[in-house]
Amino acid sequence: MKTYIKIILVFTLSILSVSCENKLDIDPSQSLTTEDAFDTPEKVTNILIGAYAQAGQAASYGGQLYTIAELLANDQELKWNGTFTDPGEFNNKVINTDNTFVANLWLNGYDISNQANIVLDNLDVFENLDRRNSVEGQAKFLRAVTYFDLVRFFSKHNNNRINDGEPGVPIIRTPIITLEDVTYPSRNTIGEVYEFVINDLEDAIVLLPETNGVFASTNAAKALLARIQLQIGNYEAARDLSNEVIQSGRFLITENLDDAYNNDDNSTEDIFAWQVTDSDGANSMNTFWATDRFGGRPGNPDISIEDAFFGIFDDFNDLRASYFYVDSETGSGIASYKWILGNANIPFIRLPEMHLIRAESNFILGTAIGTDPINDVNLVRFRSNAFLLSDLTYVDIILERLKELAFEGHKLHDFKRLEVPIGALSFDDSRLVLPIPQREINVNPNLLPQNDGY
Template identity: 40%
Template sequence: MKYYKIITILVLLIVGTSCEKELDLEPQQSIGIGLATATPENVNAILLAAYDIGRNTTPDNLNPLYFGIYSGQINIAYDLLGNTDQVSWNGTFEELRDIFNKAMVNDNVSALNIYGDSYAIIGHVNTVLDNLDKFDDAAERNRVEGEAKFLRGLVYFDMVRLYGQQYTAGATNSQLGVPIVLLPPDATRAVGRNTVEEVYSQVLSDLNDAFAKLPGTNGERADRYSAKALLARVYLQQGNFSAARDAANDVLQNSGHSLTPTFAEAFETDDNTVETLFSWVVTNQEGTNESNTHYATQALGGRGGDIAITQDYLDKFDSALDQRRAFTYPGEGVSLGLTLTSKHARQFANATPIRVAEMHLIRAECNFRLGSAVGLDPLVEINTLRGRSLAPPLAALTLDLILNERELELAFEGFLVNDYKRTQRDIDGLPFNDNSLVFPIPQSARDRNPMLEQNPGYN
């Protein structure tokens, strides 16, 4: 993805350079927002800058305070927070160690970075949505609106799962989530936290709008099936199994995407594959793959195996023939003796993809729970996925076997803690709704906005 840096720099100067990136972002430069949003090209550039924040593109170090949370940081946080016996932490980053140990404090740097960058993306997106009248071409206006709402839905979905307790199907879900802000940045605005129910409603509204507005294909940016795949993920997290099944089935039947012929082919490339429904594009000039940073050896661009695979995880496989089990390599140098995943062995690979394999797992699980066979019988579907990795077929299914298949197929991709929470399994000896499994609201944000109530255990 080659971006026009001059436009991006202009947009970051106008909209995104406040060092206080939380809820109170506002333009700090002398150029007026009216000029910055005067043309379709400028509004498109603001949208482009939202993508750039997510993937850690900071032209000429203009704003080094953006951390590229979608280049791997959120997924790493999910897997460290959800770890029971799957990985070991061997690094020196205190904030990541504390997430791994479920011992965060209210100024945890990762919690601060994710919170700040999330609202920076939302601020850009809201500015775009407030200026759709600049587009005379209906198709372009719909595309821009769809991409903006996809990004906002994605960000709020991740935020409500990190900073709020798990959604419970059939309950009021009045537990606190995060503040919903739908207007362009304004430093005078102070907003309290919305409920988890309200945030999920906003996420579904944005993603359904995105699906309706986006084209079927959209290059390397979000398209309608990116939105539908994310909807399947959201419905599954809510326990809305029929909606999750049908959304996943729509993607599998109509997106034109399919599984790569082998498991390794989904990862042994820097570019998107036929299996990729959406990813954050990284090149050797722009963006950073943070998963590579923390999972890979120094020779492959990483820090030397901050996160390594445990024998307990490998023991979850029922066959030595399963290529997913063997998709590892031995550490060397500072990581000597460690077993590392080959999923993040490429320094400039695109980051945090939404994959077709996830859609198969969602459809199979939901069909099994509902006693249906929409698209494919669940046993056939699971065995098809296993067959790609040369794992022997299962004779029968149980829910535990399906959940184990999710853990084997999607390991180290940011699913762990949320899968354990939605199925109400203990995490490292803690109940799924333990307060230490929820991120703190950053204290610096609360200092600026007294309406932000802290999560229990972090005052």
């Protein structure tokens, strides 16, 4: 029976209290107080499920995080048609410190982190070691996911460790349950945040099972760590981790492009996806990226695809170049088929990304761990009916990332790590970094200094 557990968790960096409603298959309904909320494995596991649900909200991995990244990275490939002010600020690269999307991304991130911290602080209730390890690994995976994106959005790019000493985001390791637990931390350095995230994922890789249903597995932790190592320029680690995920044999690139998106269940290539159900999770990508025929807003999709985007394709037989539609009866612009179902899961880490990470890392290092880089790139191209390359350049690999991972939140971070300008803006322009929300600074002046340009 589908019922509701309301777990009252006092947390905030600034507001001092929030509550999180988790929908779980538990009977009967019950209200948990702070005195008894953590005294059994089932209750702690429920809080972990709540952390997944919180991550799947629209404010972050339910879609707005990807939309922020894509609009910030936009250089005439996209057009913002929407009426909401806040997303338009990302597209224009002029962001106010009271932008609600920014504030909600920050708060939701720390909500996820706090629930993960609560789980990690109550592991002693588990007598079964395997179950304890899995719960601990999942909590550390979710915490790592959150801090990785918080530091990428709210701090400068680490720039091959040059900016390690620059302000990052506050790391909070202990749970906040009551008002007495609230602290007012300063910002940790970028280097400290990356070290924290990498340590969490290294622990998660050891603790998690190889398969774990829709929840985080050791392969999901390896895949995320491969993404992180690529971001900071550690190509050897990125290569080896992506190779391990590929070699696990647990995942397979889908035969058809349609099978990779708009799924109720994970596809064969989903290493990890955010789950969207009738009771949990959200898919705001559908809201902003689809036309009203598929559940988006009336008229044009809020974000339409412009002609400039299609210049990255070298073969218009490539199915990814035609994975779009126009609702001519409403006069809509071009929309992507990736986000046409509002109740579909949101892919987070797909197998093609691992092949492209391995290809790029092998190319940079002059190695062929797993296979030659051209084979990885051609494997991704083959699914989309693009002609197979006979020779490979570094630009080919990056263009393949832009084609395969389009509209999934990667371009901004790729251009930063590759030091590629976005339009007239340098990769390290302050306008490509989100401001610390002003309401957070008002309550906690220790968050100063504010990011440059705000």
